[in-house]
Structures are given as structure tokens and as C-alpha cells.
Amino acid sequence: MNKHSRWKRRQALTGYALAAPVLLGTLIFFALPFGLTFWYSLTFGPGGQTFVGLDNYAYVLSTRSFRLAAGNTLRFLGLGVPLILVVSMLLALALQKKFAGTRLFRNVLLFPMVVPVAGIVMVVDVFLAEQGALNAVLEAVGLSPVRWMESPAAFWVLMALYVWKNCGYNVILLLAGLNMIPEELYQCARLEGANERQVFWRITAPLMRPTVFFVVVISVINAFKSYREAFLLGGEHPHTSVYFLQHYLNNNFNNMTYSRLSVAAILLFTGMMVLVAVLYRMQSEDGEAVL
Known part of the structure; x- marks a missing residue:
């Protein structure tokens, strides 16, 4: 073995050694628990004694409580994520103008996060x-x-809290993306006679796609975190309008029905992965991802 080959081998071993703690942690704390959860979703009884295949999935999907939780969660995502994206973009565009008090307004927007x-x-x-x-x-x-929290208004209370608490972080991300767009593009467009609407849709919107994609993913993750407010305000059994998938998971954990809990967790994970994959695909051009 020549000197160059030994050096490459030593370099590879060093890389493996540095990556080993991360890989080991991922295996222990993520891969193995996920595999165990998937196994529980296919079995019945303590410790997964009896293999039942997809029977647990069929049962969970047929229950009213799961359909209610899934429907409310999808409704919250479908309304909340577009709403916070529009509000955040409008505020980011306003802050880009750098009016008096812009720095103070940015700090105020981040205050709900702390x-x-x-x-x-x-x-x-x-x-x-x-x-x-x-x-x-x-x-x-x-x-x-x-x-209020025992009526359909509870849903809109949580929606308002979600937008208020997470809007500031989205604004900062979008503002960073806006500031990365070269000013020369705007100047050239205005010299050509483009109005503000044309400038936004022909320059700002296309160049902001990667940032918007990231903000949407973060908004989806933060939407699932709204369970904290829902649980603290409504308890384990809140009004039906704010009964989310996290409530279903928590209640089945308390009842020690681990097979249903595992099925719901797998379905939730699959749904989130499909959603992110669809969003990622929407950002691609000619089959190549933007990010």
C-alpha cells in the first residue's frame, strides 16, 4: 500500500470516527424507537405478543375520535399555515421599506417567542x-x-395564538430572504416601466421561493406545537373543534393502548413526510430541487 492510499484510508477512518457519535445517537434515539413503534403498530397485546398485520390501522382509521383529531389537525394546518404566511410576508415587505421605528418593531415581533x-x-x-x-x-x-374555550370559538383562539406567537420568526426569515435579492433587479424593472405588482410577481416571488419553502415547513412544525396551548387551555378532553392528533396520542398513552398510539404516530409521521415531500416537489424546477 503506497503512501497516498494510506493517507486516504487514514482520512476516511478519521471521518468515520468523527461521525460515529452522531450516527450512534441517531440509531439509539431515533431509528430504534421508530422501528419499535412500527412493530407495535402491527401487533396486539403487552410487548407486541400477537402479530395482527394491518388490523390496527384499519381499526384506528375507522374510529370517530381519530377521524375527528385528524380532521381538526388538517383544518388547523390548512387555515393557519397560509394565514401566517400571508401576514408574515406583508409585514416583511413593510419592514423592508425601513420606516422610522423598524428596529423596535422587529424586537416587538420577536417578543412572543420568549x-x-x-x-x-x-x-x-x-x-x-x-x-x-x-x-x-x-x-x-x-x-x-x-x-369561549368550550365553544367553536376555541379553534379561532388557538389560531390567533399560533399566528401571534410564530409570526415574528417567520418575518425575520422572510426579511432575510428579501434583503438577499439584488437591488439592481428592482432598479432595472422600474426603468423598464414595471409597477409594484409586476415587480413583486416577476422578481420578488420567484426569488423568494426557497425562503418561502423553508418558512412553510417551519410553520407546519410550529402548528403542531400549538397542542401545548390547546392542552393547557382545554385539558385532555377539550372542545371538539380543538381535539387534535396530539390529544389522541396522549389519551391512548394514558390508557396504555400502545398499539393504537403507535398506529397514530406512524400515520402522523407519514402524513408530515408526504406534506414536506409535496412542498419540496413544488419548489423544484425541471425535476431539480431548488434547495
Whole structure:
């Protein structure tokens, strides 16, 4: 073995040694638990005693509680992600103009991210509880009080919290993408007589596609985190409009029905992977990914 071959072999072994802790951690904390969860989804009984194939999947998909949780989750994603994307983009475009107080406004937008979830829930309770401030105002003007978190309004309360808490981070990401677009492109477009709408759709929108893709993925992940607020405000069995897949998972864990829990977890994971794959495919051009 010549000197060059020994050097390449030593370099390869060094790379494997440096990567080993990460690979080992991924195997222990991700791959093995996922494999065990998948096995539980195909079995029945303590410790996966009896192999039942896809019977657990058929049962879970046929239950009303799972369909309700999946429908609410999809509804929250379908409404919340486009809404926060539009709001974030409008704010990012406004901040790009660099008006007076831009720096202060950026800090204000990021403030919700550092507020503890428990603190947010306490404030919401103060305003929306049955004896809260909002119902006091309604009673003062002669209207009946509303049990906000025990009515369909609970869904929109969570939606507002989701947009308020995560919008600032999206704005910063989108603003970074906007600032990376060369100013010369805008100047050339305006010299050619393009108006603001044409500039946005012909220059800004195409060049922002990779950033928007990343923001959408982050928004989807943050949408699933809204379960924290839903659980703290509504408990294990909230109003049906805010009964999400995470509630279904948590309740089956408490009931120790691990086969149903595993099925729901696998279906949730598969759904998220399909969604991300579709979004990733939408960003491709001529079969080649943008990112």
C-alpha cells in the first residue's frame, strides 16, 4: 500500500470516527424507537405478543375520535399555515421599506417567542374565562357571556395564538430572504416601466421561493406545537373543534393502548413526510430541487 492510499484510508477512518457519535445517537434515539413503534403498530397485546398485520390501522382509521383529531389537525394546518404566511410576508415587505421605528418593531415581533407558554395561557384565561374580562364587557353592554374555550370559538383562539406567537420568526426569515435579492433587479424593472405588482410577481416571488419553502415547513412544525396551548387551555378532553392528533396520542398513552398510539404516530409521521415531500416537489424546477 503506497503512501497516498494510506493517507486516504487514514482520512476516511478519521471521518468515520468523527461521525460515529452522531450516527450512534441517531440509531439509539431515533431509528430504534421508530422501528419499535412500527412493530407495535402491527401487533396486539403487552410487548407486541400477537402479530395482527394491518388490523390496527384499519381499526384506528375507522374510529370517530381519530377521524375527528385528524380532521381538526388538517383544518388547523390548512387555515393557519397560509394565514401566517400571508401576514408574515406583508409585514416583511413593510419592514423592508425601513420606516422610522423598524428596529423596535422587529424586537416587538420577536417578543412572543420568549414568552413562556404558561404565561400566555394565564393571560388568555384572564380575558376569556367564564368570569373573564371579555365576558364582563359583554355583560356590561347587555349581552350574554360566552364560554369561549368550550365553544367553536376555541379553534379561532388557538389560531390567533399560533399566528401571534410564530409570526415574528417567520418575518425575520422572510426579511432575510428579501434583503438577499439584488437591488439592481428592482432598479432595472422600474426603468423598464414595471409597477409594484409586476415587480413583486416577476422578481420578488420567484426569488423568494426557497425562503418561502423553508418558512412553510417551519410553520407546519410550529402548528403542531400549538397542542401545548390547546392542552393547557382545554385539558385532555377539550372542545371538539380543538381535539387534535396530539390529544389522541396522549389519551391512548394514558390508557396504555400502545398499539393504537403507535398506529397514530406512524400515520402522523407519514402524513408530515408526504406534506414536506409535496412542498419540496413544488419548489423544484425541471425535476431539480431548488434547495
